[in-house]
Amino acid sequence: MEKSFRYVAVAALIGLGIWGWRVLFPSPERVIRSRLNALAKAVSFGPNEGVLAKAYNTQKLTGFFTPDVEIDVDLRGYPPQTLSGRDEVLNAALYAHSNLNGLKVQFSGINVALGADRITAKVNLTGRAILPGSEHEFNVLEFNFLLRKVDGQWLIYQVQTVKTLSLSRPALELA
Amino acid sequence: MFDAQRTNSRTAVLPAWLRTLVIGRKPKRTLLRIGVLVAATLLVRQFVLLPVRVYGPSMLPTYQQDGLNFINRLPYYFHEPRRGDVVAIRTSDTTIMYMKRIVGLPGETVAFHDGRLFINGQMLSEPYVKYPCNWDYDPVTLGSNQFFVVGDNRSMPQIYHEFGRTDRNRIVGRIFLWKNLFATSPSPR
Numbered sequence: 001m002e003k004s005f006r007y008v009a010v011a012a013l014i015g016l017g018i019w020g021w022r023v024l025f026p027s028p029e030r031v032i033r034s035r036l037n038a039l040a041k042a043v044s045f046g047p048n049e050g051v052l053a054k055a056y057n058t059q060k061l062t063g064f065f066t067p068d069v070e071i072d073v074d075l076r077g078y079p080p081q082t083l084s085g086r087d088e089v090l091n092a093a094l095y096a097h098s099n100l101n102g103l104k105v106q107f108s109g110i111n112v113a114l115g116a117d118r119i120t121a122k123v124n125l126t127g128r129a130i131l132p133g134s135e136h137e138f139n140v141l142e143f144n145f146l147l148r149k150v151d152g153q154w155l156i157y158q159v160q161t162v163k164t165l166s167l168s169r170p171a172l173e174l175a
Numbered sequence: 176m177f178d179a180q181r182t183n184s185r186t187a188v189l190p191a192w193l194r195t196l197v198i199g200r201k202p203k204r205t206l207l208r209i210g211v212l213v214a215a216t217l218l219v220r221q222f223v224l225l226p227v228r229v230y231g232p233s234m235l236p237t238y239q240q241d242g243l244n245f246i247n248r249l250p251y252y253f254h255e256p257r258r259g260d261v262v263a264i265r266t267s268d269t270t271i272m273y274m275k276r277i278v279g280l281p282g283e284t285v286a287f288h289d290g291r292l293f294i295n296g297q298m299l300s301e302p303y304v305k306y307p308c309n310w311d312y313d314p315v316t317l318g319s320n321q322f323f324v325v326g327d328n329r330s331m332p333q334i335y336h337e338f339g340r341t342d343r344n345r346i347v348g349r350i351f352l353w354k355n356l357f358a359t360s361p362s363p364r
Contacts, residue, residue: 076334076335076336076337077332077334077335108267108268108270108271109265109266109267109268109269109270109271110267111267111268124267125267126266126267126268126270126271128271140266140271142266142267162267163339164264164266164273164337164341164345165264165273165275165324165337165338165339165340165341166339166340166341
């Protein structure tokens with residue numbers, strides 16, 4: 001009995017050690033995933049948001065992107081949109097905050113592929129946008145994100161919509 | 176003596192019959208059974224039947240716009256997807272998938288003219304399409320590893336209906352049940 005207890009204790013200590021190592025020294029993939037989840041949280045906002053909160057939350061978004069970021073959004077039923085640069089991203093965010101009574105964005109299926117240089121990465125994920133009061137009607141888009149490590153921080157410099165079901169052109173592939 | 180008896184009676188927390196009911200006569204065997212059950216569930220879910228919640232009207236009237244169904248992964252281990260199969264198409268993973276019907280096979284040319292589907296220039300009979308359709312879509316030739324998928328609800332405006340080409344590796348499996356379980360919206364049939 002004492003022997004079994006010792007084995008369990010050793011296994012628990014090893015498990016704790018591995019967990020602690022992963023928390024203190026996370027892999028780049030893990031860091032990127034948590035960064036993108038933080039982005040989804042930053043893009044989301046609740047109803048009846050105050051003016052100051054609106055300004056603060058939209059400003060917070062720019063910290064996720066490089067100054068020369070390019071975002072291509074192609075939602076079926078709407079003309080394709082391209083946002084170039086942080087300022088346009090900020091304006092789009094302000095527009096959304098002013099015209100929507102809340103938005104919840106979730107990212108799932110985050111697949112991270114680190115570049116050979118380990119300072120660039122490509123991420124394929126699925127984004128879901130839910131408006132309050134319509135949890136069962138949501139827009140789903142698949143994206144490819146390109147990220148670059150700048151001053152120790154992973155920043156997004158390109159976003160492209162992936163057409164899961166393509167029509168006249170093949171699904172977008174990043175070079 | 177009196178204190179020892181009181182102590183002994185306090186340590187028997189569960190009656191024997193309840194203990195047998197909860198953990199079995201042989202706890203080790205019970206634990207092994209639980210382990211096997213959990214492993215089997217995970218394996219079935221990963222390789223055989225994947226439960227899914229259905230949202231959206233694009234497969235009306237064949238499937239209601241909500242409810243529960245399953246994706247059967249087994250058939251496509253033995254043969255390729257076939258025309259008419261209602262399949263699940265993954266996005267970046269299987270958390271969110273599209274549920275569509277395969278109408279075009281690799282190498283074929285698919286087009287819509289005045290709401291009718293044409294495969295290699297021949298009109299395809301589609302008995303599952305019950306609502307009127309006025310779609311027009313220029314011919315597109317599928318690659319060697321591509322399928323053409325579309326929902327059964329063709330009364331939706333074409334610009335809002337997600338349909339088109341998908342790669343073989345995105346097809347997760349075939350929808351298992353012919354009708355969604357626990358659907359709250361009325362059956363259209």
